[in-house]
Amino acid sequence: MRYNKPVIAVHGGAGDWYKRDSERALTEIKNALERGYEQFVNGSAIEAVVEAIAYMEDSGVFDAGVGSVKNSKGEVEMDAGLMHGNSMSVGAVASTRRKNPIREALKVMKYTKHVLIVGDKGDRTLEEIAGGINSGDTVGAVALDADGNLVAGTSTGGIAGKLPGRVGDSPIPGAGFYATEKVAVSSTGIGEVILKVLPAKEVDILVSMGLSIDDAIMGVINKVTNRFGPDNIGMIGLDFRGYVAAYFNTKGMARGVKNKESIKAFIFEGEI
Numbered sequence: 001m002r003y004n005k006p007v008i009a010v011h012g013g014a015g016d017w018y019k020r021d022s023e024r025a026l027t028e029i030k031n032a033l034e035r036g037y038e039q040f041v042n043g044s045a046i047e048a049v050v051e052a053i054a055y056m057e058d059s060g061v062f063d064a065g066v067g068s069v070k071n072s073k074g075e076v077e078m079d080a081g082l083m084h085g086n087s088m089s090v091g092a093v094a095s096t097r098r099k100n101p102i103r104e105a106l107k108v109m110k111y112t113k114h115v116l117i118v119g120d121k122g123d124r125t126l127e128e129i130a131g132g133i134n135s136g137d138t139v140g141a142v143a144l145d146a147d148g149n150l151v152a153g154t155s156t157g158g159i160a161g162k163l164p165g166r167v168g169d170s171p172i173p174g175a176g177f178y179a180t181e182k183v184a185v186s187s188t189g190i191g192e193v194i195l196k197v198l199p200a201k202e203v204d205i206l207v208s209m210g211l212s213i214d215d216a217i218m219g220v221i222n223k224v225t226n227r228f229g230p231d232n233i234g235m236i237g238l239d240f241r242g243y244v245a246a247y248f249n250t251k252g253m254a255r256g257v258k259n260k261e262s263i264k265a266f267i268f269e270g271e272i
């Protein structure tokens, strides 16, 4: 469906939402959309994506930030990534224990020459970087601002019971997130599948070959299902004209979209 810009879409993870408090998740999706959308007044799509994701990290309802699942040793290790499509700037963190991984990813983007900073050593580096930024399921956001900037971001606690040090798709550009001048995409699901398929990059390739964002995301999800079976992936995407699409091969995916005219949120059926 097409939305006038500025527009933001978010997801709160693909999975078996039947077992979970879906009412609360829908409310939190809407709150995250409001929080992100507010940023368009003074900020760009970057602030919109970061604040929407930081809200979901703080909510405790999703597998990200304070709601993160634990690894096999009972510890939390989180991954996040962020990409500005027009400049192709990227910032990402993996195996971090810092409070809001998406804000740390923004620090990597803004204040370092690097793409990905990992682990305890990375956390010490990030602690030293000043910049005034610091003030479940995987969560993600894509936004298009009034100036046409497209941004994608993703943040996760990963997969429950993962081995310490395991990193999934979420902080890897082309896998967990990707953005260009034309599209912004965020993925969720089983990182071990997503890392082999690079679905966010594939959506970019298909769109640059002339497919709509809707056909591109649906095509990639179908391809993953045909090769790896169901219950492993969901994606949201947005293009430069304001077309939004979301597909998943799991039972549900918390997701929503907001612009000036409307706000929508779904977990099971429903087109955003």
Ligand SMILES: NC(=O)C[C@H](N)C(=O)O
Pocket: 013, 014, 063, 137, 138, 156, 157, 158, 159, 167, 168, 169, 170, 187, 188, 189, 190, 191, 192, 194
């Ligand atoms: N729930 C998720 O989406 C998990 C994330 N994709 C990972 O494998 O780390």
